[in-house]
Amino acid sequence: MKKVLSLVLSLVLVLSTAVVAFAAGFPDVNSNYSWAQEAINSLSESGVITGYDDGTFQPGKSITRQEAITLFSKALGASEKMNEPIVNLAYGIYEADLAGCEDSYAVKQGAYMVYRKVLTIDEVKEYLSKEKRDVELKRYEAATLIAKALGADAWMKTNPEIDVTFADKDDIPAMALGYVFYATELGIMNGMGDNKFGPNETVTRAQIAVMIRRILDTMDFEYIRGMISSVDTLMNNLSIKTEEGETVKFGVGNSSAIFLDGEKVTLTDLEVGMECVFTFSKESLYQIDAITYEGEETVSGAFRGKQTTNAGTTVKLADITKEEETVTSYKLASNVVIKINGGSGAITDIKNGDYVTIKMSGGLGVSLSAEPKTRKxxxxxxxxxxxxxxxxxxxxxxxxxxxxxxxxxxxxxxxxxxxxxxxxxxxxxxxxxxxxxxxxxxxxxxxGKAKSIEGTIDEITVSSSTSYITISSGGNKSKYPMARDCTITIEGKEATIYDLKLGSYVKLEVSSETVTEIASEAASEALTVTGTIKTINTSYGLVVITYEGLNGQELEKQLFLKDSTKILDTKSGKLLTIKNLNVGNVITAAGTEKLGVYEVSSLMVLQ
Missing domain, CATH: 2.40.50 (OB fold (Dihydrolipoamide Acetyltransferase, E2P))
Known part of the structure; x- marks a missing residue:
């Protein structure tokens, strides 16, 4: 497994357009800077920090705020070649939000800092504004950037009590106290002597060199990039194919953050063929960044051969949807993931006429699957x-x-x-x-097997594809898909799904798990109505009342009284029969309405 020390190889400090690289041993890094000499020399020998074209390092020169954004973004891998897709993705996401900063050379790095959740958009806009980008960075600001980059915000949520003991702590802005504490506790920054932190002093190039060296030792970032070749959500691992063609398998723990196009996701959201960057810290998987690209498409066809040259490999697919065969060539990425019949394979395993599907991204095939033309x-x-x-x-x-x-x-x-x-x-x-x-x-x-199910309707979900009905029976609820040609009847009459009522008793005919027939009884709806008696027919137990509708209009309703209907005279408190009712009585009736028939269970005579 090829691992790349991102900070050692990529943390190139761009402090001036006039800066050039020199070997270790700058004449102006003298005994006055003995505390920084080792850091400056080692980073210079590695090409991390460079000197000026006059051969000096200028260790006492202060850095600006936009130089600081550039530096700390690189400390998080922004200049690492393997992270180039992530930097471009971050800029694509936040370019519009950073309007007004586009003329700063650090705008891409600023977007990357937002992507990494180190700074907010507003904070980056403040750092890179025309008015403040060239302002020299103060030490409390450096502490803030360092602490945020190393995860201080999450740490402080669970450790709210901090004790900054510097004699000049009152000079440290309140919002920066926690960050100063964090950066000094980690040993990335120290005091300036006499137990003072010097929060408002500017940061020099010598100090930056020491901070970089300490960040390198603290985080020890390494990166691997490749295409996902398999995802196992059961075992929580995935495999990738690197640009060198090597297949590497990783276990994904709960502490590993996973992002897809900048959004936090889970392992189940990752798919074969996606490009990923794996970030390791001290050999533990720290973060996964997966990317999808605009213009991604999937093509398929009958395999008609391949061609390999110095420029790469192309495969030819015939369009099987057309009567007259047309053949198109597709170029494959160097680390294309190849699956043959669902397992790993090589392009040489594909036979003429096999059915091939290629996922294209950025004009290259990033994953290819092949299977026989016909399979069961x-x-x-x-x-x-x-x-x-x-x-x-x-x-x-x-x-x-x-x-x-x-x-x-x-x-x-x-x-x-x-x-x-x-x-x-x-x-x-x-x-x-x-x-x-x-x-x-x-x-x-x-x-499929047929069965009958009875119960009451608890829920109905109507969809253009598959509709569902949920039935309550014996205290249990069961949800069933409905066949597209499901037959529905209510009281023996043909009906539609929209005629079914919650609470109705139904009998379902089910094939496998799909409802093919629904026979429903009409639902009874509890109602209470108050009105004046217009007509009484004691032979049929029928009482017709008039009452006022919502819009003030006069309406009629037929009420059917059974022998069990209780009739109470509210004035005398006596129970009555239908024969005791008179036209003109004002009554309140309670009961249920079913298929337009109102059956009264109790009736009160009001006057």
């Missing part, structure tokens, strides 16, 4: 059938518990339970065997 897949379970897009897409769960989508070919042969069927007869939950031709389902043999 057994022991799958249908999870979803989507007709919302062009064609029919069937999602199946494989024996490896992996969900995979396949398009159903227009002329596919479909059988279900041994009989020829239409795709609309396929049911979620069916067990199936698939035959694929060039990645599409050409033949599907499905089997």
């Amino acid at each position: 897949i057994s022991s799958v379970k249908i999870e979803n059938i989507d007709t919302s897009s062009n064609g029919v897409v069937i999602t199946v769960l494989t024996s490896d518990e992996e969900s995979v989508e396949y398009t159903l070919a227009d002329n596919a042969t479909i059988t279900r339970n041994g009989k020829k069927a239409d795709f609309s007869e396929l049911a979620i939950g069916d067990n199936a065997e698939l035959t694929l031709d060039y990645g599409e389902i050409s033949d599907i043999m499905a089997t």
Whole structure:
């Protein structure tokens, strides 16, 4: 595994356009700077810090705020070649937010500092504003940058109590006290003598050299870049293929941060073919940065050969969707991830006519999978059938518990339970065997079992693809997908899903896990109504009342009283019968309405 010491190789301090590199041993780094001599010499020999074209180092010269942004971004890997995609990504994300700073040579590095959560956009804009970018950096500002870069913000959330003991602590801005404490506790910065920190003194080149050396020793960053070749969310590990063609496997712990295009994600969000940069600190995985690029696309076709030259490898694919064959060449990345029949393989393993799928990014194929033109897949379970897009897409769960989508070919042969069927007869939950031709389902043999379920409707979800109904029965709730041609009846009459009411009693006919028929009883809705009796028919137990609607209009409602209906005279407190009611009585009735019939359980005569 090739590891790159990012700070040693990449922390090039750009302090002036007039600076050039010299060997260690600057004439002006004399005994007055003995405390910094070792740091200056070692970093100079490594090409990290450079001197001026007159052969001097100018150790006492102060650095500016935008020079500091450049320096500390490099301390986090901004100048490391392997991090170049991350720097470009960060600038692409925050370029618009940093408007007004674009003429600063440190604007890209500033965006990188925002990406790394070291500084906010407003803080970078302040550092790189035209008014302040060339202001000399003060020591408390250096402490703030160092501490933020090394994770002080997270540390201070759990360690709010700090004790800064410098004699001049009152001169340190309140917001910087914690950062000064953190930077000095780590030993990156020290006091200036007489137990003073000197917060408002400027930072010199000699001091920066010492700080860089100490940061190098503290973080010990290393980087690896490559394409993801596999992701195992069960075992929490993934493999990448480096630019040198080496496959490397990493375990991903809970403390490892994962970002995709700058957003914090989990391992499940990473996919084969994504470009990743792995950051290690003291040989432990510190952070994963994954990138997707604009213009990414997936191409597929029948393999028609390859060509390898000094410029790289190209493969030829024939378009299988056209009657007349057309062949297109695609160039592969040097570290392309190749899968043959789901396992690792080489391009030499691909045979003429094999079905090949290539993920393209930035004009190069970053992942390639190949399989025979025709292959069979057994022991799958249908999870979803989507007709919302062009064609029919069937999602199946494989024996490896992996969900995979396949398009159903227009002329596919479909059988279900041994009989020829239409795709609309396929049911979620069916067990199936698939035959694929060039990645599409050409033949599907499905089997399913029928059963009946009874209960009350708890929830209905209507969708353009698959609708669902949730049933409560025996204290348990079960959710079922509905077939696209599901038959619905209410009280024996044909109905639609929109006619079903929550709380209605239903009987479901289920095939596998999919509802094919719903027979519902009409739902009863509890109602209370107050009005004046208009008509009474004691033979049928019918009372017609008039009442005022929401808009003030007069409405009528028929009330049906049963022998069990309780009728109370509120004035006398006596129980009555329907024969005791009179036209003109004002009453309040409570009961249930079902299919427009209002059955009264209790009635009170108000006057």
